[in-house]
Amino acid sequence: MSKAQQSYPVQIEQLLLQGGRVLDPQVNLDKVTDVHIMNGKIKKIGKVDAKSFKGQIVDCQDKLIIPGLVDMHVHLREPGREDKETIETGCRAAMAGGFTAVCCMPNTQPPIDSRSHVEFIKERSEGFLVDVHPIAAVTKGLQGEELTEMGDMTDGGAVGFSDDGWPVKQASLLRRALEYAKMFGHPIIDHCEELSLSEDGVMHEGFVSTGLGMKGIPSISEEITVARDLLVAEYTGGPLHIAHVSTKGSVRLIREAKKRGVSVTAETCPHYLVLTDEAVRSFNTNMKMKPPLRTDEDQQALIEALQDGTIDVIASDHAPHAIEEKETEYNTAAFGIIGLETTLGIVMTHLIAKGLITLEEMIQKMAVNPRKILRLAECSIQVNASANLTVLDPNIDWTIDKTTFYSKSRNTPFDGWPMKGGCLGVLNKGQLFLNC
Amino acid sequence: MQLKSRHLLGLEGMTKEEIHLILDTARSFKKVLERPIPTVPTLRGKTVVNLFFEPSTRTRFSFELAEKRLSADTVNFTASASSVLKGESLKDTIQNIEAMRIDLVVIRHKAEGAPYFLTRCVNATVINAGDGAHEHPTQGLLDMMTLREKMGKLEGLKVVIVGDIEHSRVARSNIHGLKSVGAQVGVCGPSTLIPREIEKLGVTVYPHIEDALQEADVLNILRIQLERQKGGLFPSLREYRSLFGITKERLDRTARDITIMHPGPLNRGVEIDSDVADSDYSVILNQVTNGVAVRMAVLYLLAGKRAKF
Numbered sequence: 001m002s003k004a005q006q007s008y009p010v011q012i013e014q015l016l017l018q019g020g021r022v023l024d025p026q027v028n029l030d031k032v033t034d035v036h037i038m039n040g041k042i043k044k045i046g047k048v049d050a051k052s053f054k055g056q057i058v059d060c061q062d063k064l065i066i067p068g069l070v071d072m073h074v075h076l077r078e079p080g081r082e083d084k085e086t087i088e089t090g091c092r093a094a095m096a097g098g099f100t101a102v103c104c105m106p107n108t109q110p111p112i113d114s115r116s117h118v119e120f121i122k123e124r125s126e127g128f129l130v131d132v133h134p135i136a137a138v139t140k141g142l143q144g145e146e147l148t149e150m151g152d153m154t155d156g157g158a159v160g161f162s163d164d165g166w167p168v169k170q171a172s173l174l175r176r177a178l179e180y181a182k183m184f185g186h187p188i189i190d191h192c193e194e195l196s197l198s199e200d201g202v203m204h205e206g207f208v209s210t211g212l213g214m215k216g217i218p219s220i221s222e223e224i225t226v227a228r229d230l231l232v233a234e235y236t237g238g239p240l241h242i243a244h245v246s247t248k249g250s251v252r253l254i255r256e257a258k259k260r261g262v263s264v265t266a267e268t269c270p271h272y273l274v275l276t277d278e279a280v281r282s283f284n285t286n287m288k289m290k291p292p293l294r295t296d297e298d299q300q301a302l303i304e305a306l307q308d309g310t311i312d313v314i315a316s317d318h319a320p321h322a323i324e325e326k327e328t329e330y331n332t333a334a335f336g337i338i339g340l341e342t343t344l345g346i347v348m349t350h351l352i353a354k355g356l357i358t359l360e361e362m363i364q365k366m367a368v369n370p371r372k373i374l375r376l377a378e379c380s381i382q383v384n385a386s387a388n389l390t391v392l393d394p395n396i397d398w399t400i401d402k403t404t405f406y407s408k409s410r411n412t413p414f415d416g417w418p419m420k421g422g423c424l425g426v427l428n429k430g431q432l433f434l435n436c
Numbered sequence: 437m438q439l440k441s442r443h444l445l446g447l448e449g450m451t452k453e454e455i456h457l458i459l460d461t462a463r464s465f466k467k468v469l470e471r472p473i474p475t476v477p478t479l480r481g482k483t484v485v486n487l488f489f490e491p492s493t494r495t496r497f498s499f500e501l502a503e504k505r506l507s508a509d510t511v512n513f514t515a516s517a518s519s520v521l522k523g524e525s526l527k528d529t530i531q532n533i534e535a536m537r538i539d540l541v542v543i544r545h546k547a548e549g550a551p552y553f554l555t556r557c558v559n560a561t562v563i564n565a566g567d568g569a570h571e572h573p574t575q576g577l578l579d580m581m582t583l584r585e586k587m588g589k590l591e592g593l594k595v596v597i598v599g600d601i602e603h604s605r606v607a608r609s610n611i612h613g614l615k616s617v618g619a620q621v622g623v624c625g626p627s628t629l630i631p632r633e634i635e636k637l638g639v640t641v642y643p644h645i646e647d648a649l650q651e652a653d654v655l656n657i658l659r660i661q662l663e664r665q666k667g668g669l670f671p672s673l674r675e676y677r678s679l680f681g682i683t684k685e686r687l688d689r690t691a692r693d694i695t696i697m698h699p700g701p702l703n704r705g706v707e708i709d710s711d712v713a714d715s716d717y718s719v720i721l722n723q724v725t726n727g728v729a730v731r732m733a734v735l736y737l738l739a740g741k742r743a744k745f
Contacts, residue, residue, distance in 0.1 A: 205632060206633055210634050213569030213608055216632070327525075327527055328527065329553055330548060
C-alpha cells in the first residue's frame with residue numbers, strides 16, 4: 001500500500017453497519033445484528049432491511065462493532081516539532097489504528113501549560129473525526145516548580161495533568177498537585193522515574209545490559225517514584241494515574257495500594273507486553289524508550305496485572321521522532337516509539353488471540369476505563385447515543401509496514417511483524433473512515 | 437576454515453575453532469614481524485580507515501602498524517580533527533568516507549554498538565576496536581594469544597579479571613573469548629563496579645582479592661579510572677589500592693606462580709605496583725607485541741572474505 005492509497009474520512013448521513021457482532025460490555029450487549037446510524041447518532045440496533053435502505057451500507061459480517069477506542073497517552077508534537085507529527089497527522093494515524101479519541105501530552109514546544117495552549121489544541125483538532133483531549137502540564141513550563149492553572153485549563157478542555165517526559169520531581173509539589181486536582185477530578189498522570197537512579201542509562205539494568213556494557217536504568221528507578229506517588233495519593237486522596245508501568249515491582253505496589261483503597265489507576269503499553277530487554281541486543285534504536293523494555297518476569301507480571309485489573313489501561317505512548325534522531329548510535333538516539341497504528345494489532349494478535357485477555361477486557365482497557373479516568377463523556381452502544389464506534393476485523397492477516405503509516409514518523413520496533421486482526425474503520429461525529 | 441562473519445564486532449558468539457584460527461594465523465604473522473623486512477604484500481590495494489572517535493595510543497598504533505605490515509593503504513581519522521566537531525552524524529561521516537572507496541573500517545567509539553550501527557550504514561568490513569563498555573575483541577584475542585604462548589594452552593586456565601568490570605570492554609571480550617575456549621573466568625573488584633547478574637555469564641565473582649589470588653593462574657588487571665571515583669563508585673584511590681591493588685607483598689604471600697596481564701595504560705601505584713608490572717611474572721609488553729600480530733591476522737582473515745588473494 002502506498003501513500004496514494006490512503007483513505008480519508010467522509011461525512012455520512014445515513015449509514016448501515018450490516019451484520020456485525022455488536023459488543024459493548026457497558027450495556028451487556030453482544031449480538032450479531034445491524035446498526036443504523038443517522039446524522040452521527042445510533043438510530044437503531046437490530047435488523048434493518050438493506051434493500052430499502054437509502055444510504056451507505058458497510059458489510060460487517062464476521063466483523064466486530066465496539067465502542068470507539070481511546071489512546072490516552074500520545075505525543076502529537078504540535079506545536080514545536082511539526083516535522084515529527086502534527087495534530088492532523090497524529091489524528092489520521094489514530095483513525096487508521098482504530099481510535100476515535102486521543103489524549104495528547106503537554107511536552108510540546110511551548111508546553112501546554114495555560115488555557116490558551118489547551119484551546120489551541122482544541123481549535124486545531126476541531127472537526128476532525130478523532131477527538132483530541134489535551135493533557136495539560138502539572139507545572140508551569142514543565143519546570144517542576146509552580147502549579148499551572150488547572151481550573152482554567154479544565155474549563156478550556158484539559159482532561160488530565162502531567163509533566164510527562166519528566167516525573168513530578170518534588171514530593172511536596174506532587175502533594176499540592178494531587179490536593180488541587182481533587183477539586184476538578186481529573187487525574188495527575190505521573191511519569192515515574194527517579195532521575196538520580198536512571199542517570200544517563202539507556203536500557204533496563206540487568207543481565208542484558210551487563211552483557212552489552214550499556215548503562216542501565218534499574219527497575220527501582222520507576223518503583224521508588226511509584227511508591228512515593230502512591231503514598232502521596234493515599235495521604236491526599238487526590239486522583240493519581242501512573243503512566244506506562246513497566247516493572248513487576250510497580251505492579252505489586254499498585255496492586256497493594258488499590259487493595260487499601262488508594263485512588264490510583266495505571267496504564268501500560270503494548271511494547272512492554274511483547275518485547276523484552278533481549279531485543280536491545282540488536283542495537284535497534286527503535287527498542288529504546290522510557291521506561292525501558294524490561295525482562296520476561298516483568299512482562300509476565302504486567303499481563304497478570306491486566307488480567308486482575310491492577311492495570312486499567314493500555315495506551316501506546318506514541319512518541320514520534322525524526323529519522324536522524326533514531327538512525328544513530330544507541331546511546332545518543334532519542335527515547336520513544338510510535339504506536340497509534342500498531343497498538344490494536346499487537347493487542348489483538350498477541351493478547352486476545354493468545355487468550356491472555358478477552359475482547360471485553362480490551363474494550364474496558366482501551367475504551368471504557370480511559371474515559372472514566374479522564375472523565376470523558378461516556379461512550380456506549382445504545383439507541384440515541386452518539387455513534388462513536390470502532391469496527392474490528394478479527395480475521396484479517398496483515399503485516400506492519402512502516403512505509404504505509406499515516407503518522408509522519410517511522411520509529412516503530414514492530415516493522416514487518418505479522419498481525420492477525422486489525423481495524424476495519426472508525427466512526428465518530430457522523431464521519432466514517434475505512435482502512436483501504 | 438574461515439571466519440563465519442565478514443565483520444569482527446565482538447567475541448561473543450565466536451567459536452573455539454574461530455578463535456584458534458585467528459591465534460594460529462597471528463602466530464605465523466608474528467614470525468613475519470621478526471624478519472629483517474617485516475612486511476608482506478597481502479593487503480596490497482586494500483584501503484583501511486582507522487576511525488577513532490576516542491583517544492587511543494596503543495590500539496590505534498597497533499592497527500596502523502598491522503595494516504602497514506600487510507601493505508594496505510591506511511587513512512586515519514580522529515574525531516578531534518574532523519567534521520564530527522561540526523556536528524556531522526556518524527552515519528554521514530562513514531557514508532562519506534565509504535564514498536571514497538574503502539574496504540575495511542576499524543572503529544573505536546564511546547557508544548556501545550556503534551560498530552553494529554556501521555555495518556548497517558556501509559558495505560565495508562567493520563572491525564571493532566572498542567565500543568564503549570561493550571567489547572574490544574582484538575584486545576581479548578591478543579590476551580588469549582599471549583596466554584596461549586606463555587602457558588601452552590587456554591583450556592582449563594583460571595583467569596581472574598581485576599578492577600572496574602562494569603565499565604570495561606576488555607573484561608567483556610575476555611569473558612566471552614576465554615569462556616569459548618574453555619578457560620575458567622573470575623572477576624574481582626569493588627562490588628559497585630561488578631555489573632548485575634554477571635554470574636549468569638558463567639563467571640565467578642570474587643569480592644576479595646586474596647580469594648582470587650588463591651585460585652588464579654592469571655590476573656588480568658584493569659585500569660581504574662579516577663572519574664569513577666568522582667562518580668561516587670568507590671571512595672578513594674587509596675582505599676582501592678588497599679583493597680584491590682596488586683602489590684608484590686600480595687603476590688609473595690600467595691607463593692604461587694601467577695601471570696600478570698594489563699591492557700594498559702597503567703596506573704602504577706594504584707591498581708598495579710611497578711615491581712609487579714616490571715617483574716618476570718608480567719607479560720604486559722608481550723601483549724603489546726602480540727597485538728600487532730593478532731590485528732594482522734584479523735585483517736587478513738576478514739579481507740580475504742571479500743576478495744580471494
